[in-house]
Amino acid sequence: MPKGDDSLDVRRYITLALTALQHRGQESAGMAVYDDHGQVAHRVGMGKVREVFQDSGTSLPETYCGIGHVRYSTTGSSCVENAGPFVVGERSGQYDTIALAHNGNIVNGNTLRDLFPKETLRSTTESEILALMLLYAQGKTLRERMIETFPALRGSYSLVILAEGKLYAMRDPWGMRPLCIGRIGNSWIATSESCALDRMGATYIREVEPGEFITFDEDGMHSELLVKAQKTSLCVFEHIYFSDATSRLNDAYIYNVREALGRELAREHPVDADLVVPVPDSSIPAALGYANASGIAYSQAIIKNRYSDRTFIKPDQRLRQLEVDLKFNFVQPKVEGKRLVIVDDSIVRGNTMKRLVSALRNRGVKEIHLRSSAPPLRHPCYFGIDIPQEEELIAAGRTVQEVADYIGVDSLGYVSLSGLGRAIQTAETPNLHPDDKEALAFLNKEFCYGCMEKQGWPFDPIAAANHGAQPATFFPRDTAIKGQ
Numbered sequence: 001m002p003k004g005d006d007s008l009d010v011r012r013y014i015t016l017a018l019t020a021l022q023h024r025g026q027e028s029a030g031m032a033v034y035d036d037h038g039q040v041a042h043r044v045g046m047g048k049v050r051e052v053f054q055d056s057g058t059s060l061p062e063t064y065c066g067i068g069h070v071r072y073s074t075t076g077s078s079c080v081e082n083a084g085p086f087v088v089g090e091r092s093g094q095y096d097t098i099a100l101a102h103n104g105n106i107v108n109g110n111t112l113r114d115l116f117p118k119e120t121l122r123s124t125t126e127s128e129i130l131a132l133m134l135l136y137a138q139g140k141t142l143r144e145r146m147i148e149t150f151p152a153l154r155g156s157y158s159l160v161i162l163a164e165g166k167l168y169a170m171r172d173p174w175g176m177r178p179l180c181i182g183r184i185g186n187s188w189i190a191t192s193e194s195c196a197l198d199r200m201g202a203t204y205i206r207e208v209e210p211g212e213f214i215t216f217d218e219d220g221m222h223s224e225l226l227v228k229a230q231k232t233s234l235c236v237f238e239h240i241y242f243s244d245a246t247s248r249l250n251d252a253y254i255y256n257v258r259e260a261l262g263r264e265l266a267r268e269h270p271v272d273a274d275l276v277v278p279v280p281d282s283s284i285p286a287a288l289g290y291a292n293a294s295g296i297a298y299s300q301a302i303i304k305n306r307y308s309d310r311t312f313i314k315p316d317q318r319l320r321q322l323e324v325d326l327k328f329n330f331v332q333p334k335v336e337g338k339r340l341v342i343v344d345d346s347i348v349r350g351n352t353m354k355r356l357v358s359a360l361r362n363r364g365v366k367e368i369h370l371r372s373s374a375p376p377l378r379h380p381c382y383f384g385i386d387i388p389q390e391e392e393l394i395a396a397g398r399t400v401q402e403v404a405d406y407i408g409v410d411s412l413g414y415v416s417l418s419g420l421g422r423a424i425q426t427a428e429t430p431n432l433h434p435d436d437k438e439a440l441a442f443l444n445k446e447f448c449y450g451c452m453e454k455q456g457w458p459f460d461p462i463a464a465a466n467h468g469a470q471p472a473t474f475f476p477r478d479t480a481i482k483g484q
């Protein structure tokens with residue numbers, strides 16, 4: 001989302017950035033830009049960035065500033081009406097148009113939905129509700145409207161917004177979803193992950209702080225800390241699985257964290273075996289870490305079909321299972337008669353493991369020792385990752401041995417919570433040697449890990465779901481509805 005440099009074709013840069021972020025959402029892609037007159041033009045479509053923006057966005061007007069979004073649905077179904085960015089207020093006249101791209105999940109979205117008459121809503125996402133709240137809040141500037149809006153919000157939101165001819169970025173008070181800033185020439189960029197900056201040839205500057213509100217205009221970047229929660233709660237699953245291995249979060253590179261997780265796993269759950277094998281893609285650095293620490297040879301005995309998608313972020317169970325079936329192939333001599341340590345970053349519904357274990361058994365594997373670089377996932381996520389209700393979670397209500405028996409492996413080991421904390425802490429500061437207590441305290445101070453242990457949530461999401469807002473704060477209802 002560059003701004004301020006005429007030599008850049010912003011539309012092409014946004015397309016590049018969205019391609020780099022494709023692993024965060026595969027369902028739809030969209031872009032919104034200012035045209036010559038300061039009006040917002042936008043286009044969204046179902047599918048991958050390559051499919052939606054075959055023309056690199058050049059059917060949209062040339063522009064100095066724009067935003068883009070790839071969607072992984074966590075609220076509302078996977079359909080074009082729910083594709084971001086959301087543009088609201090185009091027809092209002094008395095309100096500025098707002099275009100908003102949202103990563104996260106507003107826990108009380110359904111309660112806030114009641115602020116708006118059904119017929120005024122075009123989608124079933126809370127991202128649209130958020131855009132409408134900003135549109136109708138009473139303040140004159142977007143900054144004032146944000147100050148009125150955010151106290152009503154419970155949940156995760158990393159936002160980029162077009163309004164008043166400017167670009168804005170904001171991160172929720174807990175910093176649950178990532179958002180960082182970069183520069184290219186005289187232009188500024190705010191993006192979910194630094195891998196998008198790399199793809200654009202931009203320089204990483206820093207993270208947007210939790211609760212920070214940033215304005216980018218012709219005078220540059222202006223930052224303001226609007227709010228700060230008692231503690232930070234960055235989603236630890238970003239480190240484990242969600243983010244790209246080349247990205248950095250604060251001072252830690254994701255790749256290094258995953259490698260350190262593999263070393264922790266080797267220390268906590270050693271085993272005699274012939275080969276260490278990753279479940280591609282996301283667990284590759286962890287498997288390398290395990291192999292290096294254990295001295296067992298590393299092998300890519302399981303090969304991912306290069307055209308297959310991420311399976312976990314597919315919107316329904318049938319699609320997830322179909323994709324797993326298409327995803328893997330095997331190098332027979334590396335499997336047959338071998339004792340394998342299979343490393344995956346996480347075991348959620350068990351779709352991947354159930355299919356993989358039976359495929360490996362069919363190919364004559366001797367022993368399967370499964371190692372997970374996430375601790376057992378026993379609770380749902382309400383904050384933007386589709387970790388479902390407990391009934392669907394393979395580790396919920398089962399002991400580790402019961403999970404091992406259920407999946408059909410010879411042994412199973414999960415990294416501990418303290419091992420997880422230590423892996424991140426030592427990737428950030430390599431000369432630290434935190435003990436278990438210090439590593440747990442670090443995890444608890446900096447991260448959300450609520451899907452692993454309920455006390456890891458920043459607040460109780462079930463209670464927060466009912467948190468409401470004063471309708472009067474957001475709009476004089478009659479005017480707003482007429483306007484829209």
Ligand SMILES: O=P(O)(O)OC[C@H]1O[C@H](OP(=O)(O)OP(=O)(O)O)[C@H](O)[C@@H]1O
Pocket residue numbers: 241279280281282283309310311312313344345346347348349350351352353
């Ligand atoms: O237990 P499950 O419900 O199957 O979910 C966990 C699996 O899904 C993810 O991989 P995914 O295929 O999404 O992407 P990847 O190629 O980046 O590893 C994750 O890395 C695990 O392999």
Ligand SMILES: NC(=O)CC[C@H](N)C(=O)O
Pocket residue numbers: 025071072073074075076082102103104105106125126127384
């Ligand atoms: N992955 C996301 O950030 C999803 C945003 C929003 N909750 C949606 O479902 O569209």
Ligand code: SF4
Pocket residue numbers: 176234235236237238380381382383384385387448449450451452
């Ligand atoms: S509950 Fe788990 S997946 Fe959800 S935000 Fe917290 S750590 Fe991330």
Ligand SMILES: [Mg+2]
Pocket residue numbers: 279280281282283344345352
């Ligand atoms: Mg995987």
